[in-house]
Amino acid sequence: MIQVSTTINGDEHQFVCDPRETLLDVLRDRLGLTGAKEGCGTGDCGACTVEIGGRPVCSCLMLGAEAEGKEITTVEGIADGEDLHPLQVNFIKHAALQCGICTPGILVATKALLEENPNPTETEVRYWLAGNLCRCTGYDKIIRAVMETAAEMRENA
Structure with missing residues (x-):
């Protein structure tokens, strides 16, 4: 041990x-x-x-x-106490989750992306998520949630 x-x-x-x-x-x-x-x-x-x-x-x-x-x-x-992270808020808003198996990993990965690159293109988001498989949502809602979060975070910076 x-x-x-x-x-x-x-x-x-x-x-x-x-x-x-x-x-x-x-x-x-x-x-x-x-x-x-x-x-x-x-x-x-x-x-x-x-x-x-x-x-x-x-x-x-x-x-x-x-x-x-x-x-x-x-x-x-990821959440700040009781306050959800903007990614979590936008995942809910865009219905970017279904069964929930992949969601934690996708949230962690996209948070790391936005910390490294606060202004990603859609292609960059898709590339960053290449290692996260989702069998339920398709990815379009996930991409929309990440892109909106990036825009909001830049706006509030």
Whole structure:
């Protein structure tokens, strides 16, 4: 077993994990952060995406022990207390979610995109989301929600 100290959603966490345990399993089973989902277990669907150091990462491909000293944001950390993040508001407004399996990973990935590039083109949004599979919505509503969020964030900056 390995002792790990990390920051998740702004809070310090310490946990003990098996050296073979994925970060996804640690988040869900040890820390109760169930927003990230296991869709494939191979890093192909993006349902387990978390943000580490400003970059989206498939938590099913990362070992829990690798979280040592890292700053991690999960979908649970996107909202500011009771206030939803503008992405979350626009996902609801545009009905950019259905079953919810992919939504946490897409929200984390698009938040990272908007932090890196607050003025993305539609092509850039689609490229950034290439690692996130959604079988329900099609993507058009997701793209509209992200583009509107980007415009609102630029307007309010």
